[in-house]
Amino acid sequence: MNFLRWQAVFLVKIVIDILIVAFSFYLAHLIRFDFAMDQRQYAMFLQALPVVLIAKPVIFYAFGLYHAIWQYISTKELENIVKGSTIASLVIISCLLILYRFEGFSRSVFIIDWLATIFLVAGVRVMFRFYYADKGSEKTVAVRL
Numbered sequence: 001m002n003f004l005r006w007q008a009v010f011l012v013k014i015v016i017d018i019l020i021v022a023f024s025f026y027l028a029h030l031i032r033f034d035f036a037m038d039q040r041q042y043a044m045f046l047q048a049l050p051v052v053l054i055a056k057p058v059i060f061y062a063f064g065l066y067h068a069i070w071q072y073i074s075t076k077e078l079e080n081i082v083k084g085s086t087i088a089s090l091v092i093i094s095c096l097l098i099l100y101r102f103e104g105f106s107r108s109v110f111i112i113d114w115l116a117t118i119f120l121v122a123g124v125r126v127m128f129r130f131y132y133a134d135k136g137s138e139k140t141v142a143v144r145l
Contacts, residue, residue, distance in 0.1 A: 016124060017057055017066075022049065025113050055091050059088040060081075060088070063083055063087075065081060
């Protein structure tokens, strides 16, 4: 049963990160194009999205972002988020360069996406830490009473 619980938690972590990555990439496009993407820009977004959704979780896994327990996030994990996001962005740009010769893609989207990914991925993990820290302090107070 413990193994099944670990698999479920692992799957939930990956799904959360995939949703964050997709939102981050979409948000980067919206910010870059002043919240009004035309049909061509939306087509470029959809063209690059599969590469982004595959590359980032795989690289995050390689950097150990799914091995740590989110309620115990540390500066080491935050450092790995920055490293993983940086490498993932470089891999995505390289893949798009090979696949599409990077034609039509806005370069600033990838910088905005890099920043948004770091803040959102780290933010979710920090929220989990604060949630469990508050939950633990309530238990401590209840025991002391």
